[in-house]
Amino acid sequence: MHSIQHQQLDCGLCVITESIPGSKTAALNWGVRGGVATNKHDGDSTLLAELVLRGANGMSSKKHNDALESLGIRKQVSCGIEFFRVTSVMLGSHLTQGIPLLGAYLLNPELPEEGLEPCKSLCLQSILSIDDNPSHKASVALNKHHFKKPFGRSSYGEAKEIASATIERVRDVHAKSFVPENSILTIAGDVRHDEVVETVSTLVQSWTGVNASVVSGETPGRGVHWIEQDSSQVHISFAIDGPSAQEKDVLSEAVAISVFGGATSGRLFTQVRQRRSLCYSVSAQFAPSKERSVIRIHAGTTPERAKETIEVCLEQLSILQNGITQDEFARTIQRMKSRTVMHGESTTARASSLWSDQYALGKTRSLADKMREIDGISLENVNNWLKNRDYGKLTLVYVGPSDLNLPTNILHV
Amino acid sequence: MHSIQHQQLDCGLCVITESIPGSKTAALNWGVRGGVATNKHDGDSTLLAELVLRGANGMSSKKHNDALESLGIRKQVSCGIEFFRVTSVMLGSHLTQGIPLLGAYLLNPELPEEGLEPCKSLCLQSILSIDDNPSHKASVALNKHHFKKPFGRSSYGEAKEIASATIERVRDVHAKSFVPENSILTIAGDVRHDEVVETVSTLVQSWTGVNASVVSGETPGRGVHWIEQDSSQVHISFAIDGPSAQEKDVLSEAVAISVFGGATSGRLFTQVRQRRSLCYSVSAQFAPSKERSVIRIHAGTTPERAKETIEVCLEQLSILQNGITQDEFARTIQRMKSRTVMHGESTTARASSLWSDQYALGKTRSLADKMREIDGISLENVNNWLKNRDYGKLTLVYVGPSDLNLPTNILHV
Numbered sequence: 001m002h003s004i005q006h007q008q009l010d011c012g013l014c015v016i017t018e019s020i021p022g023s024k025t026a027a028l029n030w031g032v033r034g035g036v037a038t039n040k041h042d043g044d045s046t047l048l049a050e051l052v053l054r055g056a057n058g059m060s061s062k063k064h065n066d067a068l069e070s071l072g073i074r075k076q077v078s079c080g081i082e083f084f085r086v087t088s089v090m091l092g093s094h095l096t097q098g099i100p101l102l103g104a105y106l107l108n109p110e111l112p113e114e115g116l117e118p119c120k121s122l123c124l125q126s127i128l129s130i131d132d133n134p135s136h137k138a139s140v141a142l143n144k145h146h147f148k149k150p151f152g153r154s155s156y157g158e159a160k161e162i163a164s165a166t167i168e169r170v171r172d173v174h175a176k177s178f179v180p181e182n183s184i185l186t187i188a189g190d191v192r193h194d195e196v197v198e199t200v201s202t203l204v205q206s207w208t209g210v211n212a213s214v215v216s217g218e219t220p221g222r223g224v225h226w227i228e229q230d231s232s233q234v235h236i237s238f239a240i241d242g243p244s245a246q247e248k249d250v251l252s253e254a255v256a257i258s259v260f261g262g263a264t265s266g267r268l269f270t271q272v273r274q275r276r277s278l279c280y281s282v283s284a285q286f287a288p289s290k291e292r293s294v295i296r297i298h299a300g301t302t303p304e305r306a307k308e309t310i311e312v313c314l315e316q317l318s319i320l321q322n323g324i325t326q327d328e329f330a331r332t333i334q335r336m337k338s339r340t341v342m343h344g345e346s347t348t349a350r351a352s353s354l355w356s357d358q359y360a361l362g363k364t365r366s367l368a369d370k371m372r373e374i375d376g377i378s379l380e381n382v383n384n385w386l387k388n389r390d391y392g393k394l395t396l397v398y399v400g401p402s403d404l405n406l407p408t409n410i411l412h413v
Numbered sequence: 414m415h416s417i418q419h420q421q422l423d424c425g426l427c428v429i430t431e432s433i434p435g436s437k438t439a440a441l442n443w444g445v446r447g448g449v450a451t452n453k454h455d456g457d458s459t460l461l462a463e464l465v466l467r468g469a470n471g472m473s474s475k476k477h478n479d480a481l482e483s484l485g486i487r488k489q490v491s492c493g494i495e496f497f498r499v500t501s502v503m504l505g506s507h508l509t510q511g512i513p514l515l516g517a518y519l520l521n522p523e524l525p526e527e528g529l530e531p532c533k534s535l536c537l538q539s540i541l542s543i544d545d546n547p548s549h550k551a552s553v554a555l556n557k558h559h560f561k562k563p564f565g566r567s568s569y570g571e572a573k574e575i576a577s578a579t580i581e582r583v584r585d586v587h588a589k590s591f592v593p594e595n596s597i598l599t600i601a602g603d604v605r606h607d608e609v610v611e612t613v614s615t616l617v618q619s620w621t622g623v624n625a626s627v628v629s630g631e632t633p634g635r636g637v638h639w640i641e642q643d644s645s646q647v648h649i650s651f652a653i654d655g656p657s658a659q660e661k662d663v664l665s666e667a668v669a670i671s672v673f674g675g676a677t678s679g680r681l682f683t684q685v686r687q688r689r690s691l692c693y694s695v696s697a698q699f700a701p702s703k704e705r706s707v708i709r710i711h712a713g714t715t716p717e718r719a720k721e722t723i724e725v726c727l728e729q730l731s732i733l734q735n736g737i738t739q740d741e742f743a744r745t746i747q748r749m750k751s752r753t754v755m756h757g758e759s760t761t762a763r764a765s766s767l768w769s770d771q772y773a774l775g776k777t778r779s780l781a782d783k784m785r786e787i788d789g790i791s792l793e794n795v796n797n798w799l800k801n802r803d804y805g806k807l808t809l810v811y812v813g814p815s816d817l818n819l820p821t822n823i824l825h826v
Binding site: 021022023024025053054061062065066069070071072073074075076089090091117118121122125126128129131132133134135230231232233235264265270273274277279280300301302327330331334335337338339341342344345346347 | 434435436437438466467474475478479482483484485486487488489502503504530531534535538539541542544545546547548643644645646648677678683686687690692693713714715740743744747748750751752754755757758759760
């Protein structure tokens with residue numbers, strides 16, 4: 001039913017399409033390896049995510065934007081840690097016109113000098129806004145304390161680097177990082193592969209370049225970090241290393257963490273929220289990736305209940321190693337299958353999934369492939385994995401009004 | 414291509430299905446008129462949104478939840494201002510089993526006495542969490558100052574009412590408000606109408622009751638309200654009355670507000686963010702409804718820029734009355750058409766749209782109907798509407814560290 005096609009262009013760009021019969025929309029996901037982790041000055045790519053909006057292909061910002069709008073194209077430009085992306089949804093009938101307009105953000109932005117100061121101002125305001133969102137603040141700090149430099153950076157960039165940026169520096173980052181090597185373009189929905197390849201080939205005729213390698217540093221100290229803020233609640237975030245997307249046990253981990261932290265049914269929800277009323281929201285997610293797979297636990301609670309919340313989360317994490325039950329396994333498999341079908345009906349979800357697969361695995365998976373993988377896993381697989389699972393060194397960040405004076409060995413699960 | 418069917422059951426419940434060929438999922442939206450605005454004690458329905466999760470149809474909370482999970486059913490129970498809803502997505506093949514399990518939240522919850530205190534604790538924690546989200550705090554206060562009582566309430570409920578609730582009181586609210594009159598059930602996607610009607614008819618055999626009327630009070634004073642908080646940014650929210658969903662000019666207003674406040678292309682975005690760098694985020698949305706249609710403007714900025722941000726928003730609102738251009742009109746129409754097609758591919762969006770239409774208009778619209786309406790509007794319609802548009806009395810709430818000392822007539826647009 002679904003048909004996925006790949007084309008590696010000479011310049012290095014990988015083009016992937018999936019035609020979904022019956023769909024009238026097409027979702028697009030185009031990334032270059034130019035996120036903040038690739039920056040010498042942390043935040044230059046954050047600035048670029050603003051600056052590329054200020055004109056491209058010889059058009060003013062207004063003209064470029066109006067051209068996209070007049071085709072009814074939704075789009076977003078976002079700077080991530082490793083990649084810099086353009087994502088979009090449009091009617092499939094507009095792809096041939098839309099692709100060059102969207103590609104212009106990456107390939108041919110004007111990067112006008114007079115745009116730099118306004119963009120700096122917006123980026124600095126965005127950094128300030130983190131202070132008014134303490135749970136988000138905890139997440140940003142969690143990455144910093146958990147991942148090796150420079151992969152623990154946040155996509156907001158560093159204020160002092162942003163303030164010091166010059167137009168030459170930012171243009172240079174664009175020229176050197178926004179290159180076809182490692183670049184992936186996926187389109188899912190109402191799409192004809194040959195037309196896309198033809199349109200893109202014309203577009204990238206003179207696009208060349210390879211990525212500079214990013215040297216990663218040592219693993220940081222991890223452990224417990226308190227960020228003092230006069231907030232009403234205590235915002236708690238844990239990070240735990242997980243298996244890489246390429247490892248065979250990644251699906252066992254996904255099943256286990258779904259049992260552990262699923263939003264309205266997991267063990268954390270039952271034990272922390274429903275049984276003990278410790279907090280309004282608690283959940284855990286597994287984010288498998290190529291090199292920085294991680295399980296994150298988030299909870300928000302009152303200062304009085306914060307310590308117990310942390311203890312119960314860790315206790316449940318420890319109990320998880322004893323394995324999950326047949327019932328838990330069966331329900332989770334059913335849930336994963338339903339989710340797979342649901343995602344299959346969204347062109348946006350499919351474009352994103354193709355992108356992540358190609359990046360992390362070097363190949364893509366159809367819905368049928370994913371269903372087969374889920375069918376192939378057994379309770380025994382999951383429980384064997386959990387029995388031998390080493391959580392490694394954990395990171396805990398909490399934002400709140402007072403030091404919880406946690407025992408130094410609290411993270412030894 | 415799409416086929417919408419209606420069935421008014423004898424008890425008063427209105428059942429609507431839309432079969433979407435090719436879809437394998439079914440989204441469900443079931444509401445009863447039992448939101449917080451219908452409560453004598455503001456927050457009893459908030460408590461019910463927790464308490465109905467603690468067992469139903471004679472099953473324990475765990476057994477009920479496991480039954481839903483084992484079918485891979487996603488679900489959410491939410492208390493709104495006027496309605497109390499269960500929303501869900503599942504595989505269409507599970508509808509016949511899923512509907513009775515989901516309906517149990519509304520029709521046959523256990524409401525156990527021992528669940529009351531834990532639910533109170535969770536609801537009170539949820540109220541506390543508003544303090545750590547100042548932009549949300551501004552939105553909650555905006556409704557309070559803009560709408561007639563009791564429709565300006567928030568779905569969080571009032572802490573003192575929640576603290577004083579007894580199990581008898583909450584059970585009584587359930588018995589009297591969760592009734593078939595005014596109740597609407599919509600299902601879109603892989604659905605067979607006759608099967609649904611049969612399943613639901615059996616379920617509601619002994620469901621009876623009519624809603625008590627809700628008497629609304631006077632329009633509040635509106636105007637400017639400052640909420641002091643030691644936040645990093647100033648969080649600004651405006652509310653402006655809009656035409657009701659039933660009025661013929663509702664689409665003219667939708668076009669105008671899209672031109673005014675569209676997320677990455679509207680006049681506010683261009684004038685406030687891109688041209689003046691006044692704030693990182695600014696947008697306006699029109700939420701048409703049956704009786705409380707409203708345009709909301711949201712912006713977050715630094716204390717130094719807050720006053721100018723407010724002034725520019727109001728200035729743009731005033732300029733809007735001079736009309737929009739042919740270009741703006743054409744782009745917006747194209748955008749609305751694209752969005753309509755995009756929503757048509759999501760069973761969740763369709764179930765929600767059917768629900769809102771039935772509630773606000775007393776009838777539903779297919780995608781083709783919506784396209785025809787968009788095709789039927791002209792630039793002249795929009796500009797005539799704007800010329801005679803009376804914004805009425807506005808409300809402005811801002812949360813921030815200091816009083817902006819705004820002139821008393823600032824809201825006279």
